[in-house]
Amino acid sequence: MREGVVTKDDLEAFRRRFSEWLERNSPDWWPRTIESIHRRIYDDIIPQMRAWQRRLYEEGWLGYGVPERYGGKGGSRLLEFVIHEELAKRSAAPVLNRIGLVTALPILLSHGTDAQRERYVPPILRADEIWCQGFSEPSAGSDLAVLACRGEIKGDSLIISGQKVWSSLAHIADYCLLLCRTGKVEDRHRSITCVILPMKSEGVRVSPIKQITGETEFNQIFLSEVRVPLENVIGELNQGWNIAMMTLNHERLLMCMEMLAKASAAFNRFRGMIEEVGESDKTYWKARAVDLLIDLEKSKALLESMMNLAQRGEVGPETTIMKLSATNAIQRTYLTINEYLGGGATSDADGCDISWFRGMLWSRGRAIAGGTSEVLRNIISERILEMPR
Amino acid sequence: MRFRVIEPELNEEDTLSVRTFESLLGRSYGRTQMRVVADSNRSAVSALKAELVNTGLTSLFLMDEEGNDGSKMVVAACLSQLSGRHLVPLGLLTLHLISSYLLSKSIREPLKRVELIEELGVKVVTPLLNNRLQLVDKGSPQASLSPADGKVSVNGLVLDLDVSDLVLLPVLDDGVTRLFLIESSSIRRFATPVQFIDLTSTCQMVRGELDVKTDEIARYYVKSDQILEDVAHSSILLAAEALGCAERLLEMTVEHLMVRETFGKKVASYQAIKHRCSDLLVRIEELRATVLYNSNSKLRCLVSKALAGEVVTHVALEAIQLHGGVGFTWDNDTHLYLRRGKVCDNLVIDSRHARELLSRIL
Numbered sequence: 001m002r003e004g005v006v007t008k009d010d011l012e013a014f015r016r017r018f019s020e021w022l023e024r025n026s027p028d029w030w031p032r033t034i035e036s037i038h039r040r041i042y043d044d045i046i047p048q049m050r051a052w053q054r055r056l057y058e059e060g061w062l063g064y065g066v067p068e069r070y071g072g073k074g075g076s077r078l079l080e081f082v083i084h085e086e087l088a089k090r091s092a093a094p095v096l097n098r099i100g101l102v103t104a105l106p107i108l109l110s111h112g113t114d115a116q117r118e119r120y121v122p123p124i125l126r127a128d129e130i131w132c133q134g135f136s137e138p139s140a141g142s143d144l145a146v147l148a149c150r151g152e153i154k155g156d157s158l159i160i161s162g163q164k165v166w167s168s169l170a171h172i173a174d175y176c177l178l179l180c181r182t183g184k185v186e187d188r189h190r191s192i193t194c195v196i197l198p199m200k201s202e203g204v205r206v207s208p209i210k211q212i213t214g215e216t217e218f219n220q221i222f223l224s225e226v227r228v229p230l231e232n233v234i235g236e237l238n239q240g241w242n243i244a245m246m247t248l249n250h251e252r253l254l255m256c257m258e259m260l261a262k263a264s265a266a267f268n269r270f271r272g273m274i275e276e277v278g279e280s281d282k283t284y285w286k287a288r289a290v291d292l293l294i295d296l297e298k299s300k301a302l303l304e305s306m307m308n309l310a311q312r313g314e315v316g317p318e319t320t321i322m323k324l325s326a327t328n329a330i331q332r333t334y335l336t337i338n339e340y341l342g343g344g345a346t347s348d349a350d351g352c353d354i355s356w357f358r359g360m361l362w363s364r365g366r367a368i369a370g371g372t373s374e375v376l377r378n379i380i381s382e383r384i385l386e387m388p389r
Numbered sequence: 390m391r392f393r394v395i396e397p398e399l400n401e402e403d404t405l406s407v408r409t410f411e412s413l414l415g416r417s418y419g420r421t422q423m424r425v426v427a428d429s430n431r432s433a434v435s436a437l438k439a440e441l442v443n444t445g446l447t448s449l450f451l452m453d454e455e456g457n458d459g460s461k462m463v464v465a466a467c468l469s470q471l472s473g474r475h476l477v478p479l480g481l482l483t484l485h486l487i488s489s490y491l492l493s494k495s496i497r498e499p500l501k502r503v504e505l506i507e508e509l510g511v512k513v514v515t516p517l518l519n520n521r522l523q524l525v526d527k528g529s530p531q532a533s534l535s536p537a538d539g540k541v542s543v544n545g546l547v548l549d550l551d552v553s554d555l556v557l558l559p560v561l562d563d564g565v566t567r568l569f570l571i572e573s574s575s576i577r578r579f580a581t582p583v584q585f586i587d588l589t590s591t592c593q594m595v596r597g598e599l600d601v602k603t604d605e606i607a608r609y610y611v612k613s614d615q616i617l618e619d620v621a622h623s624s625i626l627l628a629a630e631a632l633g634c635a636e637r638l639l640e641m642t643v644e645h646l647m648v649r650e651t652f653g654k655k656v657a658s659y660q661a662i663k664h665r666c667s668d669l670l671v672r673i674e675e676l677r678a679t680v681l682y683n684s685n686s687k688l689r690c691l692v693s694k695a696l697a698g699e700v701v702t703h704v705a706l707e708a709i710q711l712h713g714g715v716g717f718t719w720d721n722d723t724h725l726y727l728r729r730g731k732v733c734d735n736l737v738i739d740s741r742h743a744r745e746l747l748s749r750i751l
């Protein structure tokens with residue numbers, strides 16, 4: 001998808017305007033401590049989060065890159081990325097319908113029918129309908145092309161049976177962007193179809209999975225002969241792979257923007273912490289902070305260069321490099337802070353802060369979601385360094 | 390083989406400048422000539438110098454008065470990066486660019502500048518360093534002026550003195566550091582060669598006394614209140630030089646791995662090897678980003694300098710390992726790049742100093 005043109009200055013001016021607005025309007029029900037960043041999406045705050053996204057939309061901060069007739073504001077999608085980044089940087093409440101906005105919406109715009117766009121895009125923007133993504137399966141993760149979830153064509157319907165796993169937000173989702181097999185498994189990515197699955201359909205069962213952080217953000221989805229009209233197919237039958245892969249680079253870029261925003265916020269707090277260290281330890285911890293600063297700055301510089309490519313609509317497999325870099329920055333930041341706090345991050349006793357441990361756990365997931373670090377290294381060596389498979 | 394992921398943002402004119410240098414190197418300083426230089430035959434260096442001065446690229450930082458250091462720094466970084474790829478003697482390009490940047494920052498009067506361009510436009514300047522290769526350091530300075538007799542005592546190192554026309558002296562003068570510019574010829578008589586790890590540059594120890602009053606000295610006598618600041622900025626060029634070394638090392642390594650076969654298949658097809666190469670590319674691209682996207686900020690320049698030494702050393706050591714026995718041979722170029730990389734790590738502002746300055750900014 002080609003971006004609407006946007007210059008660096010445009011982006012920065014937009015960022016300033018939004019951050020001023022956010023300063024005045026950030027919701028207070030979302031506590032601005034580090035803990036909130038990794039806070040479980042509790043069912044009891046879902047209505048507030050919905051309202052928050054709707055407000056962002058109504059105030060004109062969402063919908064960039066989306067034509068006006070579908071409720072958008074036109075322009076470049078990168079403007080919206082700035083919104084996600086600023087929210088992360090300030091530990092403000094994030095956008096609830098993230099998968100809808102970041103994955104489903106661009107796919108609908110590029111491959112959906114007019115009817116699909118008109119039907120699904122506006123509620124995505126307003127958080128009236130939440131989306132999840134059903135790609136991974138128990139036996140198809142890194143090697144997604146062997147996915148087994150079947151889609152049989154019967155009349156004007158697809159009958160879908162199978163199992164999906166690690167599906168973030170599926171427990172609250174109204175729709176799932178689903179990949180299913182509509183041909184022979186041997187055809188790998190050439191027999192995969194992308195379809196809009198209404199989560200309320202008969203035969204859909206969602207079972208939450210508890211994560212190492214203790215939170216429940218992702219789920220299993222069991223599908224048993226779920227009937228979905230063929231008109232829910234996005235693009236052509238068996239063309240789902242390319243459609244699904246299309247948004248990957250942008251998703252990665254956004255993930256990295258958020259990781260670095262969070263890492264910067266954590267680093268700034270760390271900087272404050274070490275100001276209070278006794279003189280004898282200060283030199284050591286300052287040196288450790290310089291290590292982190294270098295990790296962060298190099299990754300931020302890389303992000304700037306990627307944004308530059310993205311502004312020209314040229315961002316491609318190099319986002320794999322970006323993700324390895326940003327993952328390193330966030331993981332090292334949390335590890336160092338945990339090391340610094342020692343026992344002070346192991347409980348929530350007086351003067352202690354257990355959330356840094358949870359943050360460290362959360363950061364491990366960054367090297368798994370959106371392509372594991374090992375798979376990214378395969379991609380870099382094969383596609384960029386052109387080493388043999 | 391060339392993997393380039395991030396590109397600099399250059400206008401047409403600047404792109405042309407970079408291309409000019411690159412084709413010049415291709416013509417006059419290819420690998421064969423470089424290897425001859427490494428064996429201490431410096432004739433190719435003199436030829437390259439003559440052509441380089443002709444291009445006008447050496448006066449990059451002196452050209453116009455007003456600002457725009459940022460974009461010029463990116464051009465300079467691209468030149469230094471090529472210098473690193475081709476192992477051009479440090480004194481010929483990167484140290485010259487650093488010296489002329491310092492001069493351009495110090496001389497603010499337009500007339501003086503015009504004078505300087507005329508003088509310097511066709512000359513190569515190299516700085517006097519202390520014995521640890523630092524340009525400004527906390528220890529005793531490499532040059533100091535004695536006001537009583539107007540003599541400048543000099544005790545330090547100069548790289549590639551054979552191809553330099555002028556030497557930039559950071560002179561301690563009544564507690565402040567000022568920049569003096571002198572003819573190289575006046576310093577050559579004190580110079581004795583020392584062994585140097587970088588085989589494509591030379592290193593001379595200079596120890597003696599210069600007389601400010603006599604003609605051969607003090608063409609310019611410029612004050613720089615913020616010399617450390619300027620040095621910090623210009624050290625980005627050494628990061629660029631190291632970047633050039635690192636990217637060339639990875640290319641050489643992958644080229645070798647694509648040809649070499651073990652256990653019946655290309656070494657490049659083993660995943661353990663592929664992943665190591667990918668990690669090298671990630672680190673190189675991070676360095677490239679800090680060099681090319683530094684927004685001319687002191688922080689980014691220092692980050693870049695501190696990072697560069699670490700990255701180029703790591704890449705060079707991996708390159709040696711991944712070449713196997715060949716990597717341990719004199720004829721293989723990997724050690725030449727390791728040598729250059731180690732010098733870049735320590736040159737002008739070493740990583741330790743860069744980190745210390747960063748920890749003060751923190």
Ligand SMILES: Cc1cc2nc3c(=O)[nH]c(=O)nc-3n(C[C@H](O)[C@H](O)[C@H](O)COP(=O)(O)OP(=O)(O)OC[C@H]3O[C@@H](n4cnc5c(N)ncnc54)[C@H](O)[C@@H]3O)c2cc1C
Nearest residue numbers: 133134135136141142166167168365368369370372374375
């Ligand atoms: C927090 C989180 C949220 C997620 N959200 C979603 C979501 O919303 N929707 C969705 O569809 N999926 C989601 N995922 C799933 C994610 O995409 C997969 O976990 C990921 O692709 C890895 O697949 P896997 O878990 O099956 O691991 P596996 O593929 O089984 O990998 C196991 C290990 O083997 C390594 N490995 C695998 N293949 C290779 C190879 N060829 N070479 C070298 N090493 C290899 C991996 O790197 C890993 O270390 C989420 C994951 C996480 C952690």
